[in-house]
Amino acid sequence: MATTTETKHAIKGGEFLIRESQASEIFIPEEFSEEQQMIQQQCKDFLTKEVFNRLDEIDSQKDPKLMPTLLDKAGELGLLGTSVPTEYGGFGMDFNTTMLVAEVIGGGHSVAVALSAHTGIGTLPIVYYGSEEQKKKYLPKLATGEYKAAYCLTEPDSGSDANSGKTKAVLSADGKHYVINGQKMWITNGGFADVYIVFAKIDNDKNLSAFIVEKAFGGITMNEEEHKMGIKGSSTRQIFFNDCKVPVENLLSERENGFKIAVNILNVGRIKLGVAAIGGSKKTISTAVNYAKERKQFGTAIANFGAIKHKIAEMVTKVFVSESACYRAGQNIDDAYNGLVAGGLDPAKAKLKSLEEFAIECAILKVHGSEVLDFVVDEGVQIYGGMGFSAEGPMDRAYRDARINRIFEGTNEINRMLTIDMLMKRAMKGSIDLMNPAMAVQKELMAIPDFGASEEEGLFVKEKKVLANLKKAGLMVAGAAVQKFMMKLSDEQEVLMNLADMLIEAYAAESTLLRVEKLIGLKGEAACEIQKEMALIYLHYAVEKAASCGRQAITAFAEGDEQRLMLMGLKRFTKVDPYNLKEARRKVANYAIEKGEYPF
Numbered sequence: 352m353a354t355t356t357e358t359k360h361a362i363k364g365g366e367f368l369i370r371e372s373q374a375s376e377i378f379i380p381e382e383f384s385e386e387q388q389m390i391q392q393q394c395k396d397f398l399t400k401e402v403f404n405r406l407d408e409i410d411s412q413k414d415p416k417l418m419p420t421l422l423d424k425a426g427e428l429g430l431l432g433t434s435v436p437t438e439y440g441g442f443g444m445d446f447n448t449t450m451l452v453a454e455v456i457g458g459g460h461s462v463a464v465a466l467s468a469h470t471g472i473g474t475l476p477i478v479y480y481g482s483e484e485q486k487k488k489y490l491p492k493l494a495t496g497e498y499k500a501a502y503c504l505t506e507p508d509s510g511s512d513a514n515s516g517k518t519k520a521v522l523s524a525d526g527k528h529y530v531i532n533g534q535k536m537w538i539t540n541g542g543f544a545d546v547y548i549v550f551a552k553i554d555n556d557k558n559l560s561a562f563i564v565e566k567a568f569g570g571i572t573m574n575e576e577e578h579k580m581g582i583k584g585s586s587t588r589q590i591f592f593n594d595c596k597v598p599v600e601n602l603l604s605e606r607e608n609g610f611k612i613a614v615n616i617l618n619v620g621r622i623k624l625g626v627a628a629i630g631g632s633k634k635t636i637s638t639a640v641n642y643a644k645e646r647k648q649f650g651t652a653i654a655n656f657g658a659i660k661h662k663i664a665e666m667v668t669k670v671f672v673s674e675s676a677c678y679r680a681g682q683n684i685d686d687a688y689n690g691l692v693a694g695g696l697d698p699a700k701a702k703l704k705s706l707e708e709f710a711i712e713c714a715i716l717k718v719h720g721s722e723v724l725d726f727v728v729d730e731g732v733q734i735y736g737g738m739g740f741s742a743e744g745p746m747d748r749a750y751r752d753a754r755i756n757r758i759f760e761g762t763n764e765i766n767r768m769l770t771i772d773m774l775m776k777r778a779m780k781g782s783i784d785l786m787n788p789a790m791a792v793q794k795e796l797m798a799i800p801d802f803g804a805s806e807e808e809g810l811f812v813k814e815k816k817v818l819a820n821l822k823k824a825g826l827m828v829a830g831a832a833v834q835k836f837m838m839k840l841s842d843e844q845e846v847l848m849n850l851a852d853m854l855i856e857a858y859a860a861e862s863t864l865l866r867v868e869k870l871i872g873l874k875g876e877a878a879c880e881i882q883k884e885m886a887l888i889y890l891h892y893a894v895e896k897a898a899s900c901g902r903q904a905i906t907a908f909a910e911g912d913e914q915r916l917m918l919m920g921l922k923r924f925t926k927v928d929p930y931n932l933k934e935a936r937r938k939v940a941n942y943a944i945e946k947g948e949y950p951f
Contacts, residue, residue: 378682409584426496439490457630461584473500501544541588559609570595581751625720664936767851789830
């Protein structure tokens with residue numbers, strides 16, 4: 352893929368907090384190649400021809416063969432083999448191209464869930480951890496859809512705490528099989544899958560192991576389909592393993608490596624969910640904008656009202672931001688992978704290592720994308736008014752289907768805490784130097800503030816100073832929290848979530864600013880007026896959010912002079928020049944209304 356992205360100074364995962372990235376270093380969606388745009392169009396055509404005209408039928412689940420048939424059609428188009436290497440019958444696409452597929456398909460409601468479960472958590476454990484024999488046996492059939500896949504991790508008593516699962520595997524007397532007994536729940540594609548990735552503990556092991564289990568092995572029963580709030584068309588079952596005999600050669604990777612497999616596969620799932628939420632958001636925006644243009648009240652289309660324009664602008668801006676951050680991280684993962692392979696690492700191991708490297712960003716994007724989608728569908732309902740609350744209108748399904756995304760792939764609360772936990776662990780290992788930047792911020796707090804206006808001129812000079820200060824605010828609060836709580840910081844979940852939000856907003860705002868800067872470099876400032884407005888709208892939002900979260904954290908653990916000093920520091924680091932956000936939003940909204948869709 353030819354891009355104008357520099358990769359000279361490979362950034363580490365989480366390092367964005369202490370390093371200023373350059374616009375030339377990041378990838379932006381406007382750089383997708385013609386071939387990638389063709390793949391994007393193919394995905395759109397699949398949804399238009401096969402899915403959007405059958406949403407009620409899919410949701411009813413009256414025909415249990417409908418979803419597997421749709422997956423077969425997706426397989427014929429190559430949509431199930433995007434991440435499968437070419438030598439096993441797949442397309443071996445780079446990571447950002449698989450992200451693009453996930454984004455477009457993300458607008459497909461229940462079909463998006465079934466397809467992503469198959470291609471992601473169902474197939475990738477074999478891609479990354481399978482033996483040569485396992486890959487040859489399963490991947491070609493998974494790539495075409497001849498085999499459908501599901502992932503069996505969650506149990507009635509183990510959700511977020513996955514390693515506490517009780518499903519057991521015992522080696523048979525002749526040493527040829529593992530006999531699995533246990534119960535799994537919330538299994539997507541459970542009703543029709545041919546192959547399950549099953550997590551169980553061998554004997555009394557401390558950690559899980561993973562197995563490739565075929566339905567044909569027998570000893571597998573299941574409950575009826577779950578009745579869910581949303582994504583009603585996706586198959587979700589409880590599955591029971593009763594003396595299920597699994598050949599020993601179907602142990603995936605090594606004994607007790609299951610928990611690591613689960614964690615690493617969830618990294619992929621998280622960023623893919625973030626980007627899929629963008630696809631759902633774009634579809635919702637386009638639907639809502641067109642309704643606002645058609646719906647008349649007080650003698651005019653409601654799209655002409657300021658309150659509706661405010662909503663449309665916020666929806667469009669937040670999606671643009673989430674998209675900017677997702678493809679920035681996706682390219683970082685691709686660049687890390689290419690560097691590792693060039694250094695002689697096995698491609699499957701390089702994929703895992705590159706994803707592990709950017710696990711912090713994957714968690715950030717899962718949270719950001721799913722919460723943007725929730726915001727967008729909620730405002731979509733509001734724009735539709737009474738029709739938004741009607742099951743006859745399109746917002747009913749969009750609203751209900753969106754809600755699962757804050758729970759899938761680790762709840763957003765877990766992902767927020769993981770973001771800080773991973774960052775702190777990297778700092779303690781010395782792979783990221785947080786200590787020196789945090790100490791520099793402490794010194795700056797004690798120094799006399801620089802009130803002089805910046806003499807520098809150029810694009811986003813002031814805004815980049817605001818961003819740098821936003822990161823300093825995060826470092827200041829995080830550094831003080833670590834000093835205060837030491838090893839007990841993990842017990843202070845409210846503070847962790849405040850810190851995570853400060854980090855998330857810094858990453859999202861920076862990604863957008865860099866995207867727009869790069870775009871202006873390619874197309875000129877006049878052609879990017881609306882994108883520039885969105886970058887500024889979001890920067891102001893990020894500053895306000897960081898200030899609020901910072902205040903909550905500081906007042907949770909600091910008192911007296913320390914609290915006063917930190918609150919003064921926070922005020923200093925969350926300053927931004929006033930800007931007419933109403934006019935900026937109107938420009939964004941008018942542009943989207945004129946285009947009649949999400950316009951970027």
